[in-house]
């Protein structure tokens with residue numbers, strides 16, 4: 001029985017479940033997608049909230065430029081570049097046997113400080129918390145130069161407070177590094193699948209790492225419990241945090257400016273497709289919210305999940321969101337894709353984005369590794385497995401037979417003028433030996449095909 005209903009009844013009601021349970025790669029195009037002007041209101045956050053987050057990141061820029069020299073070149077703004085992928089574009093065009101338009105990569109894999117998409121939301125939330133505390137204590141004014149936070153006095157102040165988070169790795173890295181740098185006592189509760197190098201890196205930054213033999217949900221629960229027992233402890237709630245979400249959302253307007261600077265046109269006649277790897281949902285959800293604010297109905301967002309962890313697809317498709325975990329259906333939540341090994345989705349994101357996300361699809365680990373090796377061979381880009389989940393999205397859109405393109409007015413002419421953007425969510429900090437192992441696995445799979 002699952003939520004009081006036998007499995008057979010679930011399967012009869014939702015035939016897609018058969019695909020998920022069999023761990024087959026599958027795609028589902030959302031029949032409930034609605035115009036942005038209407039559906040953005042579902043989120044409960046506004047363009048003004050995103051502008052507020054952007055302004056906060058600008059206030060902190062002088063501090064970040066000072067304490068993280070790798071951000072000095074961008075004036076303390078944590079942002080990644082977008083690059084075209086001509087070779088991969090040619091390969092996918094061949095595979096699609098159709099015009100696909102242009103293929104681009106958003107390199108959050110190379111974001112400074114923590115080398116993943118988590119350098120957006122995770123760092124933003126800790127900065128927001130630090131600002132709130134310092135403002136309330138009268139130690140900081142909004143018009144001050146925030147570089148003043150880099151002082152022994154401020155670190156001593158923050159050391160009276162704790163920051164805790166549960167993580168499969170990358171969120172922990174972002175939260176841990178920025179928290180420790182500000183002076184907070186930081187604790188990261190890590191799930192069993194977290195990589196050793198991430199734990200080592202955090203400990204080297206002075207972060208307390210607590211390890212669990214179980215998966216992400218347990219690590220999160222422990223972190224939450226620690227924080228509840230201590231009023232001076234701030235728990236970063238990956239599943240529900242609006243601050244994390246807003247930190248990610250800032251990416252939308254910045255991408256609009258980057259594409260405009262690269263002379264990439266995005267409008268109804270030139271649609272933009274963005275493929276976002278999804279774990280609990282905050283990262284892709286926040287980014288998609290920002291994209292919808294920036295591009296309106298011209299942008300089409302799709303979420304990509306591992307075949308072994310399709311939690312968001314399961315939650316949105318059934319409308320039961322965080323009430324369901326993939327394990328309820330015997331799906332094991334085991335994948336090499338760090339950050340995507342999440343069995344239960346964020347109910348906040350699933351509901352907020354129910355009418356904003358065009359589609360969801362699953363990708364096998366083997367496919368992620370194949371694309372990992374192909375990306376390195378053709379474009380020289382080294383990414384971690386999760387970051388490749390977006391790559392087959394183009395083929396899913398072009399191969400769909402669910403009436404999606406017709407419903408959305410995506411004619412062959414418009415598709416031929418489309419821009420497809422794969423959001424590369426991590427990779428630049430993976431140690432060489434680990435990356436060599438990823439590449440070897442991917443190359444072996446390529447030879448086998």
Ligand SMILES: *Cc1c(COP(=O)(O)O)cnc(C)c1O
Nearest residue numbers: 170279280281282283339425426
């Ligand atoms: C966390 C993460 C994601 C997905 O973000 P969620 O907020 O968990 O959905 C994707 N890729 C990588 C590499 C990540 O670390």
